[in-house]
Amino acid sequence: MDKTSEVVRMYDKYVMCTYKRVPFCLEKAKGCKVWDIDGKMYLDFFPGWAVSGIGHCHPIVTGAIAKQAKKLLHVSNNYYSELQGLLAKKIIEESFKGKVFFANSGAEANEAAVKLARRYGHDKGRYQVITMLKSFHGRTLGMIAATGQDKVKKGFEPVPEGFVHIPFNDIEALKEAITDKTAAVMFEPIQCEGGINIASREYMKEVRKICDEKDILMILDEVQTGMGRTGEIFCFKNYGVTPDVMTLAKAIGGGVPIGVCVASEKFQDVLTPGTHASTFGGSPLVSAAALAVFEAIKKEKLLQNTKKQGAYLTKKLNGLKKKYHFIKEIRSMGLVIGVELSIEGETIYSKCLEAGLLINCTQGNILRIMPPMNVTRFEIDKAVSILDKVFAKI
Numbered sequence: 057m058d059k060t061s062e063v064v065r066m067y068d069k070y071v072m073c074t075y076k077r078v079p080f081c082l083e084k085a086k087g088c089k090v091w092d093i094d095g096k097m098y099l100d101f102f103p104g105w106a107v108s109g110i111g112h113c114h115p116i117v118t119g120a121i122a123k124q125a126k127k128l129l130h131v132s133n134n135y136y137s138e139l140q141g142l143l144a145k146k147i148i149e150e151s152f153k154g155k156v157f158f159a160n161s162g163a164e165a166n167e168a169a170v171k172l173a174r175r176y177g178h179d180k181g182r183y184q185v186i187t188m189l190k191s192f193h194g195r196t197l198g199m200i201a202a203t204g205q206d207k208v209k210k211g212f213e214p215v216p217e218g219f220v221h222i223p224f225n226d227i228e229a230l231k232e233a234i235t236d237k238t239a240a241v242m243f244e245p246i247q248c249e250g251g252i253n254i255a256s257r258e259y260m261k262e263v264r265k266i267c268d269e270k271d272i273l274m275i276l277d278e279v280q281t282g283m284g285r286t287g288e289i290f291c292f293k294n295y296g297v298t299p300d301v302m303t304l305a306k307a308i309g310g311g312v313p314i315g316v317c318v319a320s321e322k323f324q325d326v327l328t329p330g331t332h333a334s335t336f337g338g339s340p341l342v343s344a345a346a347l348a349v350f351e352a353i354k355k356e357k358l359l360q361n362t363k364k365q366g367a368y369l370t371k372k373l374n375g376l377k378k379k380y381h382f383i384k385e386i387r388s389m390g391l392v393i394g395v396e397l398s399i400e401g402e403t404i405y406s407k408c409l410e411a412g413l414l415i416n417c418t419q420g421n422i423l424r425i426m427p428p429m430n431v432t433r434f435e436i437d438k439a440v441s442i443l444d445k446v447f448a449k450i
């Protein structure tokens with residue numbers, strides 16, 4: 057039996073089957089390349105579900121982790137840690153004036169954002185959070201209620217109340233949904249899991265205006281779009297619109313678990329001692345890793361590369377669109393790329409895997425392609441030629 061099959065057998069026996077897994081077991085990775093446990097190499101154009109945004113095992117990150125691991129891994133959040141302070145400072149300098157709360161995942165970061173909004177609105181009886189259809193905000197009970205897709209709620213009803221879903225990019229729907237119970241509007245500037253649906257400039261500006269007028273919080277879930285992936289350090293910077301609260305996770309840790317809720321000055325002191333907490337949040341280890349991610353992005357000019365390679369990959373994919381009638385549309389911002397097909401995408405995903413290219417398929421017919429920010433032109437050419445070969449056999 058090969059090594060992969062042995063691992064699969066262990067999972068069958070000991071790991072809860074909450075994922076549709078493919079029999080594919082990774083052993084090591086570097087940048088855009090990964091190797092499975094039987095020694096085969098693949099190009100990773102969806103590294104770690106958008107976690108390894110600056111590529112797998114970036115040396116600046118692994119170096120920082122190794123160094124910190126020998127010094128101090130964890131401290132109680134009743135004490136202070138210099139690294140947590142430095143990371144908070146860095147995030148604020150890169151985003152907007154305010155303060156941050158540290159958690160360990162995207163769902164947790166969003167929970168903090170919703171708790172903050174509820175607490176702010178509490179004395180006025182405002183608790184409802186308006187979210188979007190086709191959104192994705194995580195898998196806690198609160199966040200399956202927030203997510204505007206029935207598939208995540210099914211079998212767990214009743215889900216916590218206080219969420220209302222409306223169509224995305226529809227300002228009239230938002231105006232209609234706001235009541236005297238509305239505390240916040242929460243959405244992803246690009247719905248990634250929902251199929252790479254990009255907020256329009258006008259929509260962002262209008263939401264900001266409405267939120268200001270009604271004293272409602274504008275919360276942006278940048279768990280997947282944050283940390284440079286769109287060519288700006290945070291996606292909202294592409295719009296010239298600043299949210300009241302932003303959540304981060306995935307790529308900010310460079311591979312270690314972290315979640316961040318960033319609140320602007322007006323809301324920075326809403327959560328007070330005893331109202332929210334996280335045992336692991338902002339530990340020295342993850343703070344060191346996240347600081348290293350910021351350092352790598354700056355040192356290696358990865359925002360510039362993201363814009364450049366994003367434009368190049370989008371152009372190449374549009375070339376394929378001319379060749380294959382089943383490609384309906386390419387949607388992209390930086391290195392967040394969706395290829396909408398008029399056919400099922402699952403088989404294309406599997407065929408790419410066989411051919412040595414990792415991508416993702418979401419919503420049944422949308423290929424999600426998000427290579428690391430330090431991807432090269434050479435790697436893009438290779439990936440596109442694999443896609444071309446796979447498409448040719450459809």
Ligand SMILES: *Cc1c(COP(=O)(O)O)cnc(C)c1O
Pocket residue numbers: 160161162163164166192193194195244248249277278279280305306
């Ligand atoms: C992945 C994701 C989440 C959930 O993050 P977890 O770390 O899995 O809890 C929330 N929002 C968005 C936009 C995501 O992409």
